[in-house]
Every structure is written in structure tokens, then in C-alpha cells.
Amino acid sequence: MKTLILVNMHALTETYPQETSNIEKTVEAFARKYDAKVLDIDQVYRAKTGQHLSVPTYPNPELTALAKAIKTEIISQTGGQLDTLILVGDESIIPMWEIRLDDNPVHTDSFYSDLDGDGLPEVATTRVLGNPEAMQRQLSETAEVGGPEATILCSEDTRIHLETQRFLDVLTQQGHQVAVLGRGGKERLPKSDLIIHFGHGTPTSLSNRFGEDFVTAKGMPMLPRHPIAIVDGCATTPPGSALLRAFLNNGGRAYLGSTETVWGMVPARHTNQLVMHFLDTYEAHPDWTVARLLIAARAEYARVALLSETLLELEQKETMTVGWDAYTHLTTFLEWHAYGTPFARLHRGNACPVFAKYPLVKDTVSLTVEKQNIVETTFALTSEDGQPILFLRADWLDSISDSLTLRIRQNGETLHELKGNEHIIYQRIEDICVGGYIDGELYHAYWLLPLQREIGQHCLRIELVGGGTQLSILPESAIEIWPEWETIEAPEEE
Structure with missing residues (x-):
């Protein structure tokens, strides 16, 4: 594994004059431990220009010129062959790239990674x-490996919230003990090894969808278990973020967060699609570092969204007018970053699942209207069981999305009739989660569908009733039997 540690000792000395020597010794010890190379970019810059590398205040169009010069030197020093890049210092010490999309500044380290x-x-x-x-x-x-105690901060109903449900499922498979909190939770953070947040966020706070704070930068508790935080969606780590600094200063091990805010609240679209790629990668490679998981997920997102040529053009031009859909895709890709311990990994072990899963199919099953158009199974509910949910995964040709119709019947009664072109935002258990994303000619669909909760034996039937062309039901599909589950309501108005 080839690792490069990038430092700017002049800027570090100016920023931390009393601690520079200790930081430098720590960097050198880290380099010896991991057989890494240390590159002082200020020395190189000064040798070429006669001046120290000075990073201007954000935003500033000069930032990208500096970042480009640094990237050129990284390639020169490594031949472009590198596994891990560690930037020592915040954006005032080693600059982020500042590009403009539709005249909006976006700050990113992403181009250092290509x-x-x-x-x-x-x-x-x-x-x-x-x-x-x-x-x-x-x-x-x-x-470097975190412990098993995980906390998910999210006010949505986890049973029909795609990201938190998948996180809950994947984390328990890897041995995490997971608590889900819809409000409050500050007292839980010092006991956590992993913190997941879905909701609203700012550079000073994490909150739920009702605007109630989970934690603020000023109120950040000490974090003795050195947790990893994975924060999705809103901009919690733009240049100067107080929240990011409070988390790391108070003991946080690593933080995955966004420098920008983009819309992505339709299931498995844009931001949520990136989370799906992250979880797919984590399932396949649970021993990878969180930084490696993130970079692989972002690469897959860019591949699926056909962004590579646009990203190359954007890196050169630094500014582009792209329109809303492309803006959302590009910002989603560029915004999510890794901070903290470079080789932080998530816990691996054994734990009990939160909900029971009964596979819908053993292998991929193809349905067509003209031939086999039904998948049928049975399941039973006892007095101890909670809400049953159908997690349905399917692929089909995107060209038939507008004509495709799928019917879900339980004991002969139609519960859901789904259109292939629908995307529904969810809030309560009475709602459903429907969405997906396009990958070349295919559409990858995700559904979370509440079923009837009655004691006894049940027959579940999935029928393809419109569309004609083949639809594939994937083996990840399952009937989930949840325990009793506490949800939260909006706070009462005073």
C-alpha cells in the first residue's frame, strides 16, 4: 500500500507555533509505521516560486490554482501511483479546490483523489x-478499529426509511449493537463507537427533521470511545466548520461529511444513491477503512451517473453551467469527504439482528406479463411480532419504466399498486418508500412496503400486471418482521 502524507510545515508553524515540533514528530512516526512518504508542499512551492505557499481566505478563485499545483507535484512525486493520501491540516493549511457550478462555489478535495x-x-x-x-x-x-456501539440519529420511521434501515441491517450483520434515536441523544454520544446521522445539519449542529438539535458544536460532549461519524446530506463540513472541529477535538476518530447541501430526499436518488453504493461496498469489504469505502462508493456513483468526462472538464475549466439535474449529481459526488484517523475501520463481530428476515426468493426470478408474472410466498405472524414490511429489490430496463405496474396482494387483497416511474418520499409507517436509480440501460428499484399486521398465516403475492418486458426480483428481497417500534411525532405547538 503506497501512502503519501502531505504537509505544509510553514503554515502549521504559523498556526500552531508552540506545537509544530510535536505535530512534525507525530507525522514522522506515522510515516515510519506505515512506510509512507512525507511531502512538505511548502518547500517545493518555495523552491519553484521563491514564496511560501499561502492559502487565501475562502471563497477565493485563487484556491484552485494552488490546488492544481499541489496535485501536479503529487503526481510528479508518486508517478500517479498512490493508494492513500493524507492531508495534514485544515483547508487554511492545504487548500481545497474551489469550482463553480451554475455560479455557485463548491469546495472539494475530490480532485486530489484522481x-x-x-x-x-x-x-x-x-x-x-x-x-x-x-x-x-x-x-x-x-x-484504528471502532467498537460495537452504534447510534443512528434520525427522526424518520426506520422501518420505511431506506438509508437508516439498510444501515441498521448491515451494521448488525457486522456485529454492531444499534440504537435509533429520533430526538435527544446527546447523552448517548459519549457511549457510542459509531454515530450515523440522517436529518438536517449545519456547520454548527445536527438536528432532526423537526429542527430539534441532536447535538451542537458548542454543546459537543467529550467522546471517550473515539467514535466514527457518518453524516449524510446537509453541509456540516464546509470550510471553517465548527461542528467538525468540535467532534474531532473532543475525541472523534473519523468523520464522513459534506461540504455542500444538495437535494437527494427521493429514495435511492442522488445523495441516497451514494449511500446505497457506500453500504454495498461495506457489505462486500467490511475490513476496508472508512476512507476507502467512501472513495469506492463515490467512484461507483460517478460511473453510474456517467460523470467522468464532465469531472475532467470541470477540473480544467473550474466553472461550468450545467442545469439542475447535473448540478445535483456533480455536487453529490464532490461534497462527501473523509476527515480524521486515516485508517479508521468499522467494527466486525457478531450481534443479534433487530428484525427477522425471510427471503422472498432464493435466486433472481424473472417475471414477464406473458409468461411467469407472479412470485408467491407465505409467512406467519404471532402475537409477539410487530409490523411486517416487504423490502423489494428489482431491476428492469429503464425504457419500460413508464409502462411497468406491479401489484402487491396479501391474502387476496391488493395493498399496493406500484408504477415503475414513481418516486415517493416517506414520513410515516402508513406511507411507502419507492424509488431507485438508472444505471446504463437498467433501472435499480428499491421498495419498502408495509404489510397487514394480523396474527396468523399469510399469503403474499407479487404480480407484474403491466410492462411486458422482463423484470427481475432480486434475492435481497425479503419479508421483514419488526419488533414493536417506537416512533416520534412532531413537537406540539405552544
Whole structure:
């Protein structure tokens, strides 16, 4: 594994004059441990220009010129062959790229991660930042693997919330003990090894969809278990983020967060699609670092969304007018970053699942209206069982999406009739989660559908009643039997 540690010792000395020596010693020790190369970009820049590398205040169009010069030097020093890039210091010490989409500035480290020039990121890139003690801890972490206690902060109903349900399922498969909190939770964070957040976020706080804070930068507790945080959606890590610094300064191990805010609240579209790629990668490679998981997920997102040529053009031009859909895709790709301990990994072990799963099919089953158009199974509910949910995964040719209709029947009664072109936002258990994303000629669909909750034996039938062309029901599909589940309501108005 080839690792490069990028430093700017002049800027570090100016920022932390009393601690520079300790930071430098920690960097050198880390480099010896991982056989990494250390590159002081200020020395190189000064040798070429006669000036120190000085990063201007954000936003500033000069930022990208500096970032491009740094990337050129990285390629020169490594031949473009690199597995891991570690940026020591915040964006005032080593600059982020500042590009403009539809005249909106977007700050990103993403272009540092593409050294082979194909437009897709391949280098796991992490930025080490915070106060001197935090940076030294991130570079001297002796236990890179987190513990099993996970907390999901989300006010949606997990049973029909695609991202949190998949996180809950995948994490328990890897041995995490997961608690889901819809409000409050500050007292839970010091007991957590992993923190997942879906909701609203700012550079100063994480909150639920009702605007109630889970935690603020000023109120950040000490985090003695050194948790990893995975925060989706809203911009919690733009330049100068107080929340990111509070998390890392108070003991956080690593933080995945966004520098921008983009719309992505339709199931498995845009931001949510990136989360699906992250979880698919985590399931396939649970021993990878979180930075490596993130870079692989982002690369897959860019591949599926056909972004590589546009990203290469954007890197060169620095500004583009693209329109809303492309803006959302590009910003989704560019915004999500890894901070903290470079080789942080998630826990692996054994744990009990939160809900029972009964596979709908053993292998992929193809349905057509003219031939086999039905999948049928049975399941039973007892007095101890909670809500049954159908998690349905399917693929079909995107060209038939407008004509495709799928009917879900339980004990002969039609519960849901689904259109292939529908995308529904969910809020309550009475709602459903319907969505997906396009991948070349295929459409990948995700459904979370409440079933009737009655004691006894049940017959479930999935019927393809419109569309004609083949639809594939995937083996991930399952009937989920949940325990009793607590949900939260909007706070009462005073």
C-alpha cells in the first residue's frame, strides 16, 4: 500500500507555533509505521516560486490554482501511483479546490483523489484537522478499529426509511449493537463507537427533521470511545466548520461529511444513491477503512451517473453551467469527504439482528406479463411480532419504466399498486418508500412496503400486471418482521 502524507510545515508553524515540533514528530512516526512518504508542499512551492505557499481566505478563485499545483507535484512525486493520501491540516493549511457550478462555489478535495486522469477517484483521501492534540491523536491512534456501539440519529420511521434501515441491517450483520434515536441523544454520544446521522445539519449542529438539535458544536460532549461519524446530506463540513472541529477535538476518530447541501430526499436518488453504493461496498469489504469505502462508493456513483468526462472538464475549466439535474449529481459526488484517523475501520463481530428476515426468493426470478408474472410466498405472524414490511429489490430496463405496474396482494387483497416511474418520499409507517436509480440501460428499484399486521398465516403475492418486458426480483428481497417500534411525532405547538 503506497501512502503519501502531505504537509505544509510553514503554515502549521504559523498556526500552531508552540506545537509544530510535536505535530512534525507525530507525522514522522506515522510515516515510519506505515512506510509512507512525507511531502512538505511548502518547500517545493518555495523552491519553484521563491514564496511560501499561502492559502487565501475562502471563497477565493485563487484556491484552485494552488490546488492544481499541489496535485501536479503529487503526481510528479508518486508517478500517479498512490493508494492513500493524507492531508495534514485544515483547508487554511492545504487548500481545497474551489469550482463553480451554475455560479455557485463548491469546495472539494475530490480532485486530489484522481491521479490517473480518468475522472474517477481511486486514492483514499483523508484530511487530518482540529487542534494540535486532536491531529496528533488522529495520527497516533493505536486502535484504528471502532467498537460495537452504534447510534443512528434520525427522526424518520426506520422501518420505511431506506438509508437508516439498510444501515441498521448491515451494521448488525457486522456485529454492531444499534440504537435509533429520533430526538435527544446527546447523552448517548459519549457511549457510542459509531454515530450515523440522517436529518438536517449545519456547520454548527445536527438536528432532526423537526429542527430539534441532536447535538451542537458548542454543546459537543467529550467522546471517550473515539467514535466514527457518518453524516449524510446537509453541509456540516464546509470550510471553517465548527461542528467538525468540535467532534474531532473532543475525541472523534473519523468523520464522513459534506461540504455542500444538495437535494437527494427521493429514495435511492442522488445523495441516497451514494449511500446505497457506500453500504454495498461495506457489505462486500467490511475490513476496508472508512476512507476507502467512501472513495469506492463515490467512484461507483460517478460511473453510474456517467460523470467522468464532465469531472475532467470541470477540473480544467473550474466553472461550468450545467442545469439542475447535473448540478445535483456533480455536487453529490464532490461534497462527501473523509476527515480524521486515516485508517479508521468499522467494527466486525457478531450481534443479534433487530428484525427477522425471510427471503422472498432464493435466486433472481424473472417475471414477464406473458409468461411467469407472479412470485408467491407465505409467512406467519404471532402475537409477539410487530409490523411486517416487504423490502423489494428489482431491476428492469429503464425504457419500460413508464409502462411497468406491479401489484402487491396479501391474502387476496391488493395493498399496493406500484408504477415503475414513481418516486415517493416517506414520513410515516402508513406511507411507502419507492424509488431507485438508472444505471446504463437498467433501472435499480428499491421498495419498502408495509404489510397487514394480523396474527396468523399469510399469503403474499407479487404480480407484474403491466410492462411486458422482463423484470427481475432480486434475492435481497425479503419479508421483514419488526419488533414493536417506537416512533416520534412532531413537537406540539405552544
